[in-house]
Amino acid sequence: MKAVKDNLPQSKWLKTKLLLQSGSIKRYIPDTRRFSKSNLEQMIYSYGMIYIKPERGTYGNGVIRAERGEQQGFKYQYEEIVRHFDTFEAFHKSLAKKTGSRSYLIQKGIHLLKHNSRRFDIRVMVQVSPKGAWEATGIIGRLGHPRKIVTNYHSGGKPMAIETLLHSHLSPHRLAQLTEELNVLGVRMASHMRKTYPKIQKIGVDIGLDRSLTPWIIEVNMNPDPYIFNQLKDKSMYKKVMRYRRLQLKKKQ
Ligand SMILES: Nc1ncnc2c1ncn2[C@@H]1O[C@H](COP(=O)(O)OP(=O)(O)O)[C@@H](O)[C@H]1O
Ligand SMILES: [Mg+2]
Structure with missing residues (x-):
């Protein structure tokens, strides 16, 4: 408080934008964007693994890890719950429902x-x-x-x-x-x-x-x-x- x-x-969005203004800090920041269907699609295909997190979260609450399947399909995990999807549409629909009207970010996942x-x-x-x-x-x-x-x-x-x-x-x-x-x-x-x-x-x-x-x-x-x-x-x-x-x-x- x-x-x-x-x-x-x-x-987290404001803080990331501020840090990106520094040339020497920028290279340490993984690609981070607002949650949207097109950003989700671009990032999951480019990186294979991403983190989706509330813009104003703390303590790891609400953080989601999402991955493309080895053959096909997608999955995501939050807390100890894992969900699998056959198509990008179904994957996005479920995430959009989960994030609701709250503001979320997507970040390139670090292994x-x-x-x-x-x-x-x-x-x-x-x-x-x-x-x-x-x-x-x-x-x-x-x-x-x-x-x-x-x-x-x-x-x-x-x-x-x-x-x-x-x-x-x-x-x-x-x-x-x-x-x-x-x-x-x-x-x-x-x-x-x-x-x-x-x-x-x-x-x-x-x-x-x-x-x-x-x-x-x-x-x-x-x-x-x-x-x-x-x-x-x-x-x-x-x-x-x-x-x-x-x-x-x-x-x-
Ligand atoms: N891009 C990422 N790649 C790998 N792990 C991540 C990533 N983002 C978050 N995490 C994991 O989730 C934890 C919580 O995320 P963080 O962004 O620190 O939010 P919070 O404010 O809830 O602590 C991190 O400490 C890390 O373990
Ligand atoms: Mg943290």
């Missing part, structure tokens, strides 16, 4: 890396430091529930150290490089967004890694949950995130 009071953007057969993504926390500069204060993986298509903590995802999730995918040296790249990206996103929204004090970036370890921005949150970092055994990130947060809250008073 606070985010609304501060006039921070809630719409997220897996750990123990479960998909995971990464959350990067960026906050204003005591000195007033942007700083990436936390990075954590979120391992999705085995039967779900989202990784959110509130949808059964498990926050875990990125070292645990990534050690079988890349060397410690490459992991350090990737972490640095994501931290730099997070800071760049925060400073870019602050030009339009001067009140921003923190952002939480959801990053998906595909099978070639390329990072993709799934979304940016204006009111990220600081407590997921408390799930890590090592409390250093959690302590820093909370220290910076207390400072911001004090400044606001």
Whole structure:
């Protein structure tokens, strides 16, 4: 609610459009469009797998993963429910009924890396430091529930150290490089967004890694949950995130 009071953007569409204005951020953003029959048709045929999500959703609620079948046909999944369709018409009709009059977006699907057969993504926390500069204060993986298509903590995802999730995918040296790249990206996103929204004090970036370890921005949150970092055994990130947060809250008073 606070985010609304501060006039921070809630719409995933507005946030995506804003980030696309930056040349250095743009290449991390998967093709994202408004839900419509023609966009659905173009995107499902171009990408094979897409995510359909409410423009103003949170916690993974209402998120749908849709795919073309290997031979023919289509399917989509939300929560733990999977539906199959023989034709594009039937597939679209069912999705249109499900989305109703609410505004949804379609995004190119990222084939997220897996750990123990479960998909995971990464959350990067960026906050204003005591000195007033942007700083990436936390990075954590979120391992999705085995039967779900989202990784959110509130949808059964498990926050875990990125070292645990990534050690079988890349060397410690490459992991350090990737972490640095994501931290730099997070800071760049925060400073870019602050030009339009001067009140921003923190952002939480959801990053998906595909099978070639390329990072993709799934979304940016204006009111990220600081407590997921408390799930890590090592409390250093959690302590820093909370220290910076207390400072911001004090400044606001
Ligand atoms: N384009 C995508 N490719 C792969 N996974 C996605 C994509 N979009 C969303 N997801 C999965 O769904 C989750 C929720 O989507 P997100 O856009 O972050 O919405 P919310 O605001 O509900 O968190 C993500 O954390 C990720 O696990
Ligand atoms: Mg999210």
